[in-house]
Amino acid sequence: xxxxxxxxxxxxxxxxxxxxxxxxxxxxxxxxxxxxxxxxxxxxxxxxxxxxxxxxxxxxx
Numbered sequence: 001x002x003x004x005x006x007x008x009x010x011x012x013x014x015x016x017x018x019x020x021x022x023x024x025x026x027x028x029x030x031x032x033x034x035x036x037x038x039x040x041x042x043x044x045x046x047x048x049x050x051x052x053x054x055x056x057x058x059x060x061x
Contacts, residue, residue: 012037
């Protein structure tokens, strides 16, 4: 099951990179594809901000 997910992700990255190349080459319409896919990757791989448990005075020691 994990292998299929990895293969799907790799295939999606190939398509995404090809679409970015098309944008650079000036092919019309691919900018929308790249924008949509980049949003998908941002949502999928965004991490919550880390919060520090130390107070300011502790970190200055």
